[in-house]
Amino acid sequence: MNFEEHAAKPLLTAAGIAVPESRLARTADGAAKAAQDLGAVVVKAQVPAGKRGKAGGIKTADSPEEAKAAAEKILRLEIAGHAVEKILVEGRSDIKREFYAAVLNDPATKGPLVMFSTEGGVAEKKPNSIQQAKVDIRQGFGPQDAQEMLEGLDLGGARDGIADVLVKLYAIYRENDAELLEINPLVVTGSSGVVALDCKFVIDDSAIKLHQELAATGTPDKLTELEARGEEAGIKYIELDGDVGVLANGAGLTMTTMDVIRHHGGRPANFCEIGGEAYTKARTALEMVLDKPGVRSLVVNFCGAFARCEVMMDGLLNAWDEISPDLPVFFSVAGTGDEEAIKMLKDRLGADPLSDMDAACKAAVDAAQEEKKGGNGG
Amino acid sequence: MIIVRRQHRVLIQGITGKQGTFWTERMQEYGTNVVGGVNPKKAGTTHCGVPVYASAVEAMKETSFDVSVLFIPPLGVKDAALDAIEAGARNICILTEHIPVQDVMYIMAAQGAETDITGPNTAGSVTVGESFMGFMPAFNERIFNHGTVGVISRSGSLGTLMCQNIVSAGFGQSAFLGIGGDPIIGTTTREALEALDNDQGTEAVVIVGEIGGAMEEEAAEYAAGMDKPVIAFIAGGAAPVGKKMGHAGAIVVGNRGTYESKQKALQAAGVTVLATPSDVGGALKERLGS
Numbered sequence: 071m072n073f074e075e076h077a078a079k080p081l082l083t084a085a086g087i088a089v090p091e092s093r094l095a096r097t098a099d100g101a102a103k104a105a106q107d108l109g110a111v112v113v114k115a116q117v118p119a120g121k122r123g124k125a126g127g128i129k130t131a132d133s134p135e136e137a138k139a140a141a142e143k144i145l146r147l148e149i150a151g152h153a154v155e156k157i158l159v160e161g162r163s164d165i166k167r168e169f170y171a172a173v174l175n176d177p178a179t180k181g182p183l184v185m186f187s188t189e190g191g192v193a194e195k196k197p198n199s200i201q202q203a204k205v206d207i208r209q210g211f212g213p214q215d216a217q218e219m220l221e222g223l224d225l226g227g228a229r230d231g232i233a234d235v236l237v238k239l240y241a242i243y244r245e246n247d248a249e250l251l252e253i254n255p256l257v258v259t260g261s262s263g264v265v266a267l268d269c270k271f272v273i274d275d276s277a278i279k280l281h282q283e284l285a286a287t288g289t290p291d292k293l294t295e296l297e298a299r300g301e302e303a304g305i306k307y308i309e310l311d312g313d314v315g316v317l318a319n320g321a322g323l324t325m326t327t328m329d330v331i332r333h334h335g336g337r338p339a340n341f342c343e344i345g346g347e348a349y350t351k352a353r354t355a356l357e358m359v360l361d362k363p364g365v366r367s368l369v370v371n372f373c374g375a376f377a378r379c380e381v382m383m384d385g386l387l388n389a390w391d392e393i394s395p396d397l398p399v400f401f402s403v404a405g406t407g408d409e410e411a412i413k414m415l416k417d418r419l420g421a422d423p424l425s426d427m428d429a430a431c432k433a434a435v436d437a438a439q440e441e442k443k444g445g446n447g448g
Numbered sequence: 449m450i451i452v453r454r455q456h457r458v459l460i461q462g463i464t465g466k467q468g469t470f471w472t473e474r475m476q477e478y479g480t481n482v483v484g485g486v487n488p489k490k491a492g493t494t495h496c497g498v499p500v501y502a503s504a505v506e507a508m509k510e511t512s513f514d515v516s517v518l519f520i521p522p523l524g525v526k527d528a529a530l531d532a533i534e535a536g537a538r539n540i541c542i543l544t545e546h547i548p549v550q551d552v553m554y555i556m557a558a559q560g561a562e563t564d565i566t567g568p569n570t571a572g573s574v575t576v577g578e579s580f581m582g583f584m585p586a587f588n589e590r591i592f593n594h595g596t597v598g599v600i601s602r603s604g605s606l607g608t609l610m611c612q613n614i615v616s617a618g619f620g621q622s623a624f625l626g627i628g629g630d631p632i633i634g635t636t637t638r639e640a641l642e643a644l645d646n647d648q649g650t651e652a653v654v655i656v657g658e659i660g661g662a663m664e665e666e667a668a669e670y671a672a673g674m675d676k677p678v679i680a681f682i683a684g685g686a687a688p689v690g691k692k693m694g695h696a697g698a699i700v701v702g703n704r705g706t707y708e709s710k711q712k713a714l715q716a717a718g719v720t721v722l723a724t725p726s727d728v729g730g731a732l733k734e735r736l737g738s
Contacts, residue, residue: 182550276546322602322606323606325693375585375605376583404609405612406585
């Protein structure tokens with residue numbers, strides 16, 4: 071889960087990393103009032119996305135009037151699909167230098183990676199300007215590690231301050247199960263203070279249950295109505311723009327069902343997975359797949375391993391009886407419990423599965439195209 | 449990584465739970481050499497016909513196990529895996545999904561030179577006709593049949609489908625190595641490929657990959673130097689950018705982890721890249737002769 075700047079910065083403050091004084095506002099008048107208190111300010115769109123500056127979401131203002139005008143413009147923006155509803159009004163810093171600092175989960179080294187660059191800000195960093203320190207998570211990252219990492223860099227009087235920030239940044243990363251914690255830019259001010267002007271924090275989704283109070287301040291993924299229904303029901307559902315509905319078990323198989331639909335010239339309408347212990351949710355899953363506007367046909371693809379085919383099929387057929395959907399459906403059934411599931415399908419729906427998933431996907435693509443021609447696109 | 453044989457001694461951590469019990473029984477029926485289980489609260493009892501120990505360290509003293517399979521909920525995995533590492537397990541198979549990533553990194557840091565970690569978020573592995581670990585339908589003859597094709601998969605469901613396609617095309621498997629769908633896992637595609645390259649019973653390898661990460665690209669580097677034919681299918685070509693497709697590891701970020709990047713690297717290494725899993729039979733006939 072992502073955190074917007076205003077929700078991420080309190081983590082820095084609590085750990086003793088300096089950030090400029092700021093106020094969160096939701097209106098242009100609120101921004102003007104904040105600027106009255108803070109003097110020269112930066113007005114920043116609060117969205118869970120990068121490149122806000124390029125999108126026009128960050129503006130400076132020297133007076134409350136200017137802050138109000140800037141806020142009015144920013145509040146009309148949509149950045150990376152997010153309508154701007156909140157702005158952070160922040161006291162302007164006397165910037166001498168801009169750096170970059172981050173800690174992240176690194177799949178290559180299978181451990182935490184601390185990163186620092188003397189080239190902060192929005193400019194593309196030259197690869198050789200980035201210092202990287204692999205961390206043994208059992209040992210942690212201390213002052214000496216930070217000093218070693220910064221060795222040889224021209225940092226003036228800010229060296230110890232930066233080392234201190236890196237150590238604190240790592241501690242925040244560990245305590246809050248961050249996937250990514252980034253300060254860009256980390257600036258040195260006229261008085262040689264080291265200040266974090268921005269902060270990006272992404273929490274590991276698998277650790278949210280350990281940090282519920284903190285997670286309440288994060289920004290959940292922007293979900294469509296159907297996706298939100300899926301999340302509530304504990305079913306992974308992703309809405310797509312096609313017309314062939316997909317209901318399968320397991321992430322890999324569901325993804326592949328989408329691929330094979332595309333391979334045969336069709337467009338998947340969704341990703342929807344009912345695996346293993348989610349079998350009792352077949353009804354909800356089927357409803358969601360069918361409720362997507364414009365679905366013209368359906369592929370049901372079961373390949374039982376941990377999830378047993380006959381259990382999934384039973385759940386699906388119960389739901390089918392109740393809903394009685396009026397659209398063509400094509401089955402592919404294999405793996406644990408397949409024989410029983412195929413018998414069930416024949417007895418209760420009078421249908422046979424196709425020879426393999428390619429045949430099922432191709433038939434569904436053809437049926438969707440037929441329906442489209444026939445004008446049954448509802 | 450090791451390919452688990454009938455003589456390898458297997459410990460089940462979390463043996464007394466519902467899934468632990470069900471799959472331990474399936475493993476025993478298949479021939480997996482289960483020598484004990486772990487549950488601190490039920491130490492000293494017998495479950496599924498084998499002794500239950502308080503810890504993997506205790507179990508090691510009496511059973512000299514080689515491999516431990518973890519049927520443990522997400523927040524308990526770190527302690528269970530550290531216990532197995534301390535005990536000196538050669539391989540630890542972690543099936544659990546949704547383990548906090550920093551716990552996974554802690555396990556990886558602690559693993560040491562003697563221990564391999566497989567997973568997390570793997571369905572397990574099958575050495576056809578000898579032994580299986582985890583929750584794969586090893587006992588289903590339409591999915592697993594003894595032969596010479598080694599299979600590596602990040603996904604249990606898709607790996608199962610690929611195995612069924614291999615059998616229905618008239619081929620069989622030497623071993624199925626599930627490596628897991630998480631972004632940070634122990635055994636990589638490349639390491640699994642090396643194990644199958646060195647396995648005398650394997651004549652060809654099928655890689656079932658996914659979008660996300662760089663493991664297929666790394667495996668391609670190794671495949672370029674192999675004599676055995678390698679065939680691959682990469683799931684997720686139709687997936688939208690920036691969305692996690694069910695598996696935490698299956699996400700395309702910018703240009704990293706894309707289908708095109710993996711396809712290009714594999715093809716350049718002489719790997720046959722399949723358009724759909726149903727094409728595996730034809731590709732095997734072409735590369736192995738039928």
